[in-house]
Amino acid sequence: MKPFSMDERTLPPLFDVGAAWTILWQRRMTVLACTCAVFLATVAYLAVAKPSYTATASVMIDPRDLHATNLNNVLPGIGSDSAAIASQVFVIESRDLLMKVFESENIESDPEFSGGGLLSRVGLAAHPTRDSIFKSFQRGVTVERAGLTYVIDVNFVSRYPDKAARIANAIVDRYKAGLSGERETANSDVNSLLATKIDALQKNVGDAEQEVGDFKVTHQILDASAGGTLQSQIDKLTDQLITARSDADQAKDKYAQAMAAGTSPAGLAKLSEILSSEATVKLRENYNQRAADLANYEAMYQPRHPMIKRLRSELDRMQDLMAVEAQRITRELKAKSDLAGQNVSALQAKLDNLRQKLEGSDAAQVQLRQLEAKAKAARTVLDDFLKRAEETSQMQGLQLQEARVISAAAPPVQPTWPKPLLLLPVSAVLGLIIGCGLALVRGPKNRPEEDPTTPLRRSLLDVEPRKDTLTEIAKPEPVPVSLGEYRLPGVAGAGAYLSIRAMRRRFFQTGNEAFSRDVLQLIRRIILHLTEHPKPYVLLISPLHTPLAARLAGAMVGIGLQQAEQNVLVVEFDGQPGLEAPARNGNGVFVSGASGLRTIVYNRPAPENGESVTRPGLDDILADAGTFDFVLLMGPSIVDSNWDPALFAEADLMLFALSPTEETAEVANMLRQRLDADQIGRSATLAITPEHVETGRSQVVRPIRSSGDGEQSDRMSARG
Structure with a gap:
């Protein structure tokens, strides 16, 4: 463990540039040898390396969706957000899409990818499998998005420029075909799904309507359009009752007028106003004619004249007939009045009966409305499915592709690898770095110090000295740092x-x-x-x-x-x-x-009595x-x-x-x-x-x- 800890950030660096340069100058041949070795190795690689060509096809993802009709697409467009565009890069690089191109272009039998190298040619390695050939083909494919645009570049690397362009275009075509196939497949799948759903919905609608009809029959609820509902019947009976009451009142009034008119000729005149009758008119005309003739004959003859007697007899008979006719009219009016009253009573009784039924059918009406709402909802869903099914059937072939090729791959002229203008300077710099590192690792050369003695001293040194003298001369005297x-x-x-x-x-x-x-x-x-x-x-x-x-x-x-x-x-x-x-x-x-x-x-302590002090x-x-x-x-x-x-x-x-x-x-x-x-x-x-x-x-x-x-x-x- 170190006996100290120091903050190295506060200390100056210990690297001595002068000492490093001295070592590099002393080991300059090592640096030069490493630089030349790496440079020559790069030249040898450029001489034997096979060139590779990169072809690029550019595809633009158009987020705009063309609407030729008002119908909605089953599968919408890719979208305009950055994540959606970036996802298409991974779609193009996917194994499934590249495998289809691998099979369509017969890459498995292409010597460039199935050669297996020198070891397999001489029999020291097994022939590459299909999976290894596909991985070799997959390494040649690179897909990149051009910045933040909607453009995607599809690159393919091959030793042959024509093959590189052909396979890059094949990948783009397969991608476009896949987009079109996805939309067509989506339409077909939706049509099949809608057809299955429509059959079930039609059955549901039929069952709901049948349930509504059975409920109406069970609870005696008729169709409103036919006037069979209780409320509509009540409304109609109410109108009929009002009309019947009006007719009964009129008939009663006419009967009262007829009773007040009596059976006299004047009353018969009033009855003719109430009820028109041909017999009444003829009787009145005959009576008036006889009365006029009687008045004329009384003016000309005496009261006992036979003509006057005959006319008075006819007038009396006419009055009797008129009285009988008045009685008949009165009875007829009474019969009509009684019939109108019976009609009003019958309508009133029927109306009361319907109202009693209406009061007892409220719960049935609630259930009926629920069943009708259920049937209506099922019918609405069925209508939507039928409409969508018709739309999807008409969308076949109308959906346009949102990916289009803006630049097809062309055979490249210049190889992308190797690049001599890049490799040669880099190799020289790399060799220089390796040489400098090796020189610094080896350290400085041990140079013998110059002997400062005089020529006479040097001549004396040629004489073989004694061993102890040689040791004494070789051993330097120690000096403090x-x-x-x-x-x-x-x-x-x-x-x-x-x-x-x-x-x-x-x-x-x-x-x-x-x-x-x-x-x-x-x-x-x-x-x-x-x-x-x-x-x-x-x-x-x-x-x-x-x-x-x-x-x-x-x-x-x-x-x-x-x-x-x-x-x-x-x-x-x-x-x-x-x-x-x-x-x-x-x-x-x-x-x-x-x-x-x-x-x-x-x-x-100070010494006492000449004793020594213990330090x-x-x-x-x-x-x-x-x-x-x-x-x-x-x-x-x-x-x-x-x-x-x-x-x-x-x-x-x-x-x-x-x-x-x-x-x-x-x-x-x-x-x-x-x-x-x-x-x-x-x-x-x-x-x-x-x-x-x-x-x-x-x-x-x-x-x-x-x-x-x-x-x-x-x-x-x-x-x-």
Whole structure:
């Protein structure tokens, strides 16, 4: 498990373009060989590859539906929405449609699809089956919709241009035939279904009407058109009763007038007005004639004249006849009056009887209306089915196709594959990429370093040296790793405490992101020099001559580790120059007001009676730092008397802070005198330049020249 976790997004990339270019230049023959190999392989493929041609037929799906009549289509058009048009692409690519083209074009016997390859020709592989031949044919078909239009392009790939065009057109024709067949089949299916339904509906209508008729007969309900319903009969009887009552009243009036007129000749005159009678008229005429003759003869003769007697006798006889006729008329009028009254009574009784029947037939009328509604609904459905059946029978052959060919497939002139103008540049680029990758994997070449000795030294080297001398010459002297030079902000005239606070304040200020990234890059390089083991990791920060540089370097490293999400403990020792923090008693952990890091100070007890002082060891410090990831030991100078090799030299990495005036060679000689080779291998130098400025002024990060690990490292400066 890694001993640290860092946010890689805040760190600069580690890819060195210069080193990569050096490797590629050293391995340029490998890159060139790979590029040429891939290019020649592409040329060989172009030489042996058989060209393929793609023919395209375009079909437009017209969503508009032509209406030659007002009849509705059984199967409507495809529709204008995008999903409906896209679905037709899958219909054309369907196995059923392509299988019909496969059979009609006799693809199974076509050598292009049934050849089976070289192995089947020499007998090492079985002959391809029908399903494998169809799949090979199906791979040559591609159907695409042209953008968001109603146009569908049907493509077919073949080694022969004529065959590609022929099969593409065959697929389109089969698709159009399928659309027409679907509509005709839909009409036939609907006609058959309607015929079956119509027979059942006709039976239902007959049964409903028969049920209505039987109900009317059972409940004596006649047809209204024949006047047989109770209500209609009541209405008719009511009218007849009104007429009969009127006739009875007239007959009664005439009878009363006849009784009032009496049997006298004057009454007979009134009776003639009431009832016309020829006998009455003749009697009145004869009576009037005799009365006139009697008046004439009485004027001429005496009352006893025989003529007068005869005329008076005739008048008396005429009066008797007239009285008899008046009595007869009166009886006739009385008979008519009685007959009219009987007619009114009979009609009234019949009307009362019908009204009683009507009151008892309300429930039957309700049931009758329900049966009639049921029969009417069945008849309406039957009429709709008969009408639709007639429409569908007339629609045969009238439905137009909504798919039409706008561009038939023509034999292509140029092959679609292979494309030399595309393959050759791509192969060159691909070969270049493969060559570069292979070169980077192989790494740089191991060049022997030039021998800086003089020609005389070279001549002496020709003499075979002793084995121990050869080993001594071949073994290089260890040198500490240089982590570069850093310019940090400080406060003029102040100690380390205020300078560290100024640096921390500038570290988190907006606009100094470059400074933070450079510090995190330094932390990365420090971690790369550590050997992995369980935490915590011990780092020694020690000066050579300038304690302030060590204090600034320790604060910078601690804050950088804290920004890399590491738990850091700073260990300081009392009595060291540059420690201006307030004195504290005990060894408790506190947060430094300057750096913001957790800090512990180890106080060395003063010697008593000349006894030796027991100093804290590394195990004692690590016992207090069990929960921390890194422990920073702020040690003294290596030339100081307080330098404890048992404590400081056992650190995982020793960082020696240098001032700008200290030479690296001098530092290396000093370390070789006091440390062994293993300790020097775990040491590094860090040049710190405090830049004293007035407080309150802004700082800008500027890179300065530094180097480490044999390569160019970061440059960083801060301006207060």
